[in-house]
Amino acid sequence: MTRPPQGAPGGMQGGSSGPSAAESSSPPRLGSPGTPAQPAASPTIATAADWETQPAACPLCARPDGRLLWRRHGFRWLRCPADGLVWVEPRLSDASVDRIYRMVDARKAAVLGGSARPLSGAPADGVSANGAERRGPKQQGNPRYRGILGGLAAGLGGPGRLLEVGAFDGDFLAVARDLGWQAEGTEINAAALARTRARGLTMHAGRLAELDLAPASFDAIVLRDVLEHLPEPLAELRRIHRLLRPGGMLYIWVPNLGSLTGRLLGPRWGAVVFPWHFVYVDGRSLPRLLEATGYRVERLASANLLWRLSDPWAILHGRGAPPGPLARRLNRWAGRLLAPLFRRLDARGLHLGAQLEAWARVDGAGPIGAEAAQGPDDQRDIRCGSVAP
Numbered sequence: 599m600t601r602p603p604q605g606a607p608g609g610m611q612g613g614s615s616g617p618s619a620a621e622s623s624s625p626p627r628l629g630s631p632g633t634p635a636q637p638a639a640s641p642t643i644a645t646a647a648d649w650e651t652q653p654a655a656c657p658l659c660a661r662p663d664g665r666l667l668w669r670r671h672g673f674r675w676l677r678c679p680a681d682g683l684v685w686v687e688p689r690l691s692d693a694s695v696d697r698i699y700r701m702v703d704a705r706k707a708a709v710l711g712g713s714a715r716p717l718s719g720a721p722a723d724g725v726s727a728n729g730a731e732r733r734g735p736k737q738q739g740n741p742r743y744r745g746i747l748g749g750l751a752a753g754l755g756g757p758g759r760l761l762e763v764g765a766f767d768g769d770f771l772a773v774a775r776d777l778g779w780q781a782e783g784t785e786i787n788a789a790a791l792a793r794t795r796a797r798g799l800t801m802h803a804g805r806l807a808e809l810d811l812a813p814a815s816f817d818a819i820v821l822r823d824v825l826e827h828l829p830e831p832l833a834e835l836r837r838i839h840r841l842l843r844p845g846g847m848l849y850i851w852v853p854n855l856g857s858l859t860g861r862l863l864g865p866r867w868g869a870v871v872f873p874w875h876f877v878y879v880d881g882r883s884l885p886r887l888l889e890a891t892g893y894r895v896e897r898l899a900s901a902n903l904l905w906r907l908s909d910p911w912a913i914l915h916g917r918g919a920p921p922g923p924l925a926r927r928l929n930r931w932a933g934r935l936l937a938p939l940f941r942r943l944d945a946r947g948l949h950l951g952a953q954l955e956a957w958a959r960v961d962g963a964g965p966i967g968a969e970a971a972q973g974p975d976d977q978r979d980i981r982c983g984s985v986a987p
């Protein structure tokens with residue numbers, strides 16, 4: 599059954615300016631572009647049949663079917679036997695995803711993790727799409743952002759021109775600018791665009807595919823909690839590849855289905871199980887996806903626990919409650935406690951943290967500048983810095 603979208607089009611984030619979907623320090627890339635909050639969906643809407651959907655195949659090899667991991671709310675989670683990617687079938691149509699992102703009322707905010715404020719005017723203390731809370735502004739110039747940027751600068755020989763796809767409020771870009779990057783972002787949420795531009799940041803309005811950005815013009819491109827929202831990740835990664843100069847670097851931060859919590863909780867892992875996440879990766883399938891699109895993966899790391907049983911889809915439809923502040927705090931503490939363990943396991947190629955990070959390079963010119971020369975110690979520093987919870 600198909601229901602028409604509520605309200606005006608816009609606010610869809612499943613394209614190149616995907617919504618934030620991740621964890622604590624990540625901004626929400628959700629909400630409608632400057633339109634008022636729409637009424638919440640009826641509580642009776644809770645299965646795929648109530649939404650406009652379309653068939654979906656493996657986003658990497660296009661196999662139409664895979665091994666069934668679980669069913670939930672009328673959606674199937676399938677794992678490709680060839681490459682290990684997991685995708686949701688059927689896939690919510692763009693119109694359906696538009697509609698979800700327009701449900702920017704208190705219940706939607708609650709779904710997303712905490713704040714009851716409408717996301718269309720999302721303040722700094724927002725929430726992220728997988729149910730994790732965002733941190734406040736104080737933590738946002740945070741060590742994690744600095745770790746990411748430090749890793750990129752080390753790999754490139756210094757700061758350069760950086761693009762964040764789906765930059766939302768520009769918190770990450772602002773840190774990048776402070777660290778000497780020529781930082782730019784893309785965003786399709788008009789309200790977020792306006793706020794980010796008001797901070798003096800260069801923002802490109804629209805999905806990557808719609809923008810006229812010069813090929814090979816960026817040193818670094820960042821996808822934080824965007825990959826899982828892309829209906830066509832292969833095409834988008836190739837698009838990004840064209841925008842990177844030879845030797846340029848791509849940084850990705852994405853939920854890790856192969857994490858400790860992902861493995862233990864499976865379909866009950868509220869941090870990941872959203873039908874509006876189209877693709878799920880782990881420490882093996884993410885490199886395959888990147889290599890298939892022309893990148894050389896230089897480093898993988900994982901961090902955080904995100905032990906969550908809440909069901910975002912049900913909460914969206916008026917059933918259940920999002921994790922409370924205590925649960926979120928416990929999650930953070932547990933993540934910090936386990937960070938050294940995750941780092942040790944990462945070094946052995948076992949990525950069990952709830953969020954996966956990848957640094958990948960477009961082959962061509964290597965690092966530029968004398969500072970680019972780095973030994974094992976530098977590598978270790980980068981990794982540690984980048985995964986600090």
Ligand SMILES: [Zn+2]
Pocket residue numbers: 656657658659660661678679680681682683
């Ligand atoms: Zn496949």
